[in-house]
Amino acid sequence: MTSSATPARAPVPEGFKPPKASLHTRVLPGFKWSLGVTLTYLSLIVLIPLAALAARPWEHGLQGFLFNLTDGRVLSALRLSFSVAAAAAFLNLFIGLAIAWVLTRYEFPGKRLMDALVDLPFALPTAVAGIALTALYAPNGWIGSLLTPLGIKVAYTPLGIFIALVFVGLPFIVRSVQPVLAEFDAEVEEAARTLGATPIQTAIRVILPGLTPALISGFSLSLARAVGEYGSVIFIAGNKQNVTEIAPLLIIIKLQEFDYAGAASVALIMLMMSFGVLIVLNMIQLWISSRGQGAAK
Amino acid sequence: MSARAPTLPKTAGAIGLTATAILWLGLIIVLPLVVVIFEAVKEGPSPYLAALAQPDTISAIQLTLLVAAIAVPLNAIFGLAAAWCITRFEFKGKGILLTILDLPFTISPVISGLVWILLFGANGWFGGWLRENDIKIVFALPGLVLATVLVTLPFVARELIPLMIDQGTDEEVAAVTLGARGWDVFFRITLPNIKWALLYGVLLCTARAMGEFGAVSVVSGHIRGLTNTLPLQIEILHYQYESVAAFACASILTGLALITLVLKTLLEWRFAGELAAHRRH
Numbered sequence: 351m352t353s354s355a356t357p358a359r360a361p362v363p364e365g366f367k368p369p370k371a372s373l374h375t376r377v378l379p380g381f382k383w384s385l386g387v388t389l390t391y392l393s394l395i396v397l398i399p400l401a402a403l404a405a406r407p408w409e410h411g412l413q414g415f416l417f418n419l420t421d422g423r424v425l426s427a428l429r430l431s432f433s434v435a436a437a438a439a440f441l442n443l444f445i446g447l448a449i450a451w452v453l454t455r456y457e458f459p460g461k462r463l464m465d466a467l468v469d470l471p472f473a474l475p476t477a478v479a480g481i482a483l484t485a486l487y488a489p490n491g492w493i494g495s496l497l498t499p500l501g502i503k504v505a506y507t508p509l510g511i512f513i514a515l516v517f518v519g520l521p522f523i524v525r526s527v528q529p530v531l532a533e534f535d536a537e538v539e540e541a542a543r544t545l546g547a548t549p550i551q552t553a554i555r556v557i558l559p560g561l562t563p564a565l566i567s568g569f570s571l572s573l574a575r576a577v578g579e580y581g582s583v584i585f586i587a588g589n590k591q592n593v594t595e596i597a598p599l600l601i602i603i604k605l606q607e608f609d610y611a612g613a614a615s616v617a618l619i620m621l622m623m624s625f626g627v628l629i630v631l632n633m634i635q636l637w638i639s640s641r642g643q644g645a646a647k
Numbered sequence: 648m649s650a651r652a653p654t655l656p657k658t659a660g661a662i663g664l665t666a667t668a669i670l671w672l673g674l675i676i677v678l679p680l681v682v683v684i685f686e687a688v689k690e691g692p693s694p695y696l697a698a699l700a701q702p703d704t705i706s707a708i709q710l711t712l713l714v715a716a717i718a719v720p721l722n723a724i725f726g727l728a729a730a731w732c733i734t735r736f737e738f739k740g741k742g743i744l745l746t747i748l749d750l751p752f753t754i755s756p757v758i759s760g761l762v763w764i765l766l767f768g769a770n771g772w773f774g775g776w777l778r779e780n781d782i783k784i785v786f787a788l789p790g791l792v793l794a795t796v797l798v799t800l801p802f803v804a805r806e807l808i809p810l811m812i813d814q815g816t817d818e819e820v821a822a823v824t825l826g827a828r829g830w831d832v833f834f835r836i837t838l839p840n841i842k843w844a845l846l847y848g849v850l851l852c853t854a855r856a857m858g859e860f861g862a863v864s865v866v867s868g869h870i871r872g873l874t875n876t877l878p879l880q881i882e883i884l885h886y887q888y889e890s891v892a893a894f895a896c897a898s899i900l901t902g903l904a905l906i907t908l909v910l911k912t913l914l915e916w917r918f919a920g921e922l923a924a925h926r927r928h
Contacts, residue, residue, distance in 0.1 A: 578755025
């Protein structure tokens with residue numbers, strides 16, 4: 351198990367092995383050329399723009415930055431974005447694991463179609479997902495009209511944001527766990543069963559620990575995506591100030607008021623919080639993997 | 648190490664779990680697809696076609712294609728250059744380079760749009776200079792392209808890097824030793840080896856470029872017929888309560904998403920050995 355929780359969608363290949371013929375490495379042409387293009391492009395498209403973002407909130411000094419952040423509206427938007435994103439990623443942990451399990455362990459008609467459909471939230475533009483979910487969960491929608499008599503409101507409440515983020519985050523967990531589950535050593539499981547473990551005991555005490563790094567990595571990716579998600583959320587959220595106004599929307603509102611420093615402050619704190627959470631999750635994952643390896647010896 | 652062969656779900660627990668997973672996917676993922684198509688054609692075919700024939704919608708489709716036609720080749724060339732230097736040479740700072748390469752996946756799309764306003768907007772770093780020289784970047788095509796390029800930057804590179812690490816450099820080094828020149832090595836050896844992974848990356852990049860909403864929304868200015876891409880047109884129509892028209896536009900993007908999924912799945916089955924390991928099925 352060599353997965354690592356980087357803030358990337360795909361797992362970063364760990365411990366970059368230099369090509370085997372390291373003596374010959376510089377035999378190949380194009381080093382300066384390709385590195386030059388790469389560095390120039392990354393600087394122009396990623397680094398300089400991010401520098402502009404990092405520099406902007408300080409127009410009115412540290413105080414201006416802090417003033418922007420302690421505003422009640424900003425605080426409640428950040429709280430909403432991070433808490434609902436965490437809740438959605440948490441639910442997806444269980445559902446994603448169940449779907450990955452079914453896809454790797456069982457054979458049934460339509461399985462390949464089901465496997466392909468898992469990626470739909472990656473492929474479907476967020477605005478499409480947004481209006482489709484709104485149409486389903488609005489009080490007169492297919493699902494909304496079933497829930498309204500029960501007193502459950504989904505669209506235009508935080509619950510609607512939750513549903514949208516569950517939709518968006520599902521593939522991250524399934525695709526992180528699926529390959530690990532597919533390669534899980536059958537003999538270890540059989541050994542546990544032979545020694546008298548019930549199927550549920552085997553699942554919880556033998557398989558689950560092996561999956562933990564992949565689960566954490568999927569959770570991180572799903573959370574990072576959900577915190578910044580905009581298109582699939584704004585239609586179903588209703589965007590009521592202090593109630594269903596997410597942080598990315600607040601950035602846009604501040605921009606429309608020409609409050610560049612305010613918009614940049616919210617953006618910068620969002621990025622810092624996301625990176626903080628990702629680093630902590632990454633450390634937990636490393637700690638678990640190293641402990642697991644220690645126990646195996 | 649031997650993996651377990653999948654079997655028919657036999658026990659009650661297994662059948663229950665399978666049924667739950669299918670139901671959940673149906674409810675959360677398939678139902679939104681169905682509702683898009685249903686809402687688009689619920690008043691019959693002629694309102695649907697009329698909605699698509701609106702001049703604003705047609706210019707939105709053209710703009711979406713144009714933005715993708717500029718952004719995707721840029722990111723494909725960048726992806727090839729980045730994968731070449733990262734997988735073919737050893738140098739200091741490679742880890743940092745990879746981290747920067749992945750940043751666009753972590754940044755909110757809204758922030759990926761915001762940064763261009765901070766650079767080129769009226770109050771941005773270069774705002775005054777651009778105004779003096781009468782150059783428009785934000786609220787115009789260049790801004791839409793820049794925002795799309797930033798959001799989709801890693802897609803091609805991320806498909807190529809793991810595959811090119813797997814493949815190693817033996818063939819290329821042999822060619823150079825036998826006297827092949829730079830571009831010959833690339834076009835005759837590297838490119839044939841990575842062509843399916845390149846196509847896979849371009850496919851994902853294109854799908855995202857055409858569907859991008861948040862980043863483009865920030866830099867567009869929503870000028871109808873001028874800077875509205877198809878996803879932005881959906882938003883405008885939705886808020887004008889033109890439901891059929893909004894879902895008609897959405898149905899085009901849904902069709903694109905389904906085509907993307909089919910092509911992606913075909914590539915995964917047919918050319919599994921020539922894609923990065925985590926893409927193989």
